Amino acid sequence: MKIGQQQFRTIWAAPVASIHQRQVNIIDQTALPHALRIVTLDSVDGMVNAIKTMQVRGAPLIGAAAAYGMALACQAGLTDGHLQMAASRLLASRPTAVNLRWAVERMMNILHTLPVAQRCEAAWQEASRIADEDVKINRAIGQYGLTLLQTLAAGRTERLNILTHCNAGWLATVDWGTALAPVYAAFDTGLDVHVWVDETRPRNQGASLTAWELQQHGVPYTVICDNAGGHLMQQGRVDCVIVGADRVSRCGDVCNKIGTYLKALAAYDNQVPFYAAVPTPTIDWRIANGLREIPIEERATEEVTQISGITSAGNIETIRLVPEGSMAANPAFDITPARLVTGIITEYGCYAPAALEAVLSLANAKELVDETFI
Numbered sequence: 001m002k003i004g005q006q007q008f009r010t011i012w013a014a015p016v017a018s019i020h021q022r023q024v025n026i027i028d029q030t031a032l033p034h035a036l037r038i039v040t041l042d043s044v045d046g047m048v049n050a051i052k053t054m055q056v057r058g059a060p061l062i063g064a065a066a067a068y069g070m071a072l073a074c075q076a077g078l079t080d081g082h083l084q085m086a087a088s089r090l091l092a093s094r095p096t097a098v099n100l101r102w103a104v105e106r107m108m109n110i111l112h113t114l115p116v117a118q119r120c121e122a123a124w125q126e127a128s129r130i131a132d133e134d135v136k137i138n139r140a141i142g143q144y145g146l147t148l149l150q151t152l153a154a155g156r157t158e159r160l161n162i163l164t165h166c167n168a169g170w171l172a173t174v175d176w177g178t179a180l181a182p183v184y185a186a187f188d189t190g191l192d193v194h195v196w197v198d199e200t201r202p203r204n205q206g207a208s209l210t211a212w213e214l215q216q217h218g219v220p221y222t223v224i225c226d227n228a229g230g231h232l233m234q235q236g237r238v239d240c241v242i243v244g245a246d247r248v249s250r251c252g253d254v255c256n257k258i259g260t261y262l263k264a265l266a267a268y269d270n271q272v273p274f275y276a277a278v279p280t281p282t283i284d285w286r287i288a289n290g291l292r293e294i295p296i297e298e299r300a301t302e303e304v305t306q307i308s309g310i311t312s313a314g315n316i317e318t319i320r321l322v323p324e325g326s327m328a329a330n331p332a333f334d335i336t337p338a339r340l341v342t343g344i345i346t347e348y349g350c351y352a353p354a355a356l357e358a359v360l361s362l363a364n365a366k367e368l369v370d371e372t373f374i
């Protein structure tokens, strides 16, 4: 996607200075929306830190970042033991988004089979393949989601209002986004769309990241506090909800940013269609019951008790919101049960949760991917 007139991805291998000292560039999402900061990483430690501190975030991007993390690890050592250690550290960096495990396992499966001398080059190639695939997958999700939005818009004269939670736009992926890919596709084809952007406490990925990237693209949007969605749905001012996901069970339970479940309940009560836009690497085929089996990341309580923003003098400041000494809890994700989900938009089409397992055979027939994608 473009920032100003320049084409960007969220992560890319830096131009090669030396074949043995390659680096990875990321857009530092902790600086947005107030500054566009590119950070260069040259070690697996740096990548683990970037994932933990959410300089890179969003399930698909975390997957690509982990793959590049493995490539960086190869520059410091190539033995099985060294790679296993790097994989374990990456896997522990964030527990909920399954793309992380998917990417690390994919990298390890390839590297283990190769002679040591070939591992480094293969790791960089595979990481860049994972990143490129993510872009294709999300474009395809955008096209399938576009069809849904066109159907909802058919015969209407008013604009189409889509509510989204957290940031599942291009910043959460390598490019295009998941939940926002259909929005960009619709906007680019001239559909009159508007996005209700949940601020998404505690880290405000909606207010800071979704708002910023929609603004960059020119898509009309309105930031709302997290509590407003149900009211807007009751008033008929939301035509559909589209969210991303950090992990989806094979039965269609959707794990996503905390607060998603409440939006799904309100959507169900108001007959508003609720979609999750989900690349297949986000589906955890090993898990049937999302509520029981998906680990929910607990993050630092300061994310709840404090807030950061920019002052009128242009300084970034963090302030305390609660009485000193208050207890706080910070579960970062929740599970929306499949019964509340209208459809799961994948790169193979939109599926009812009960039909999701049909996607597995498509995903396994990997060669289909390039034919299916636009």
Ligand code: MRU
Pocket: 057, 058, 059, 060, 097, 165, 166, 167, 168, 169, 172, 173, 177, 178, 179, 205, 243, 244, 245, 246, 256, 257, 258, 332
């Ligand atoms: O904690 P985050 O910001 O990494 O959580 C991200 C989300 O919950 C997104 O909505 C989800 O990863 C989907 S990203 C396409």
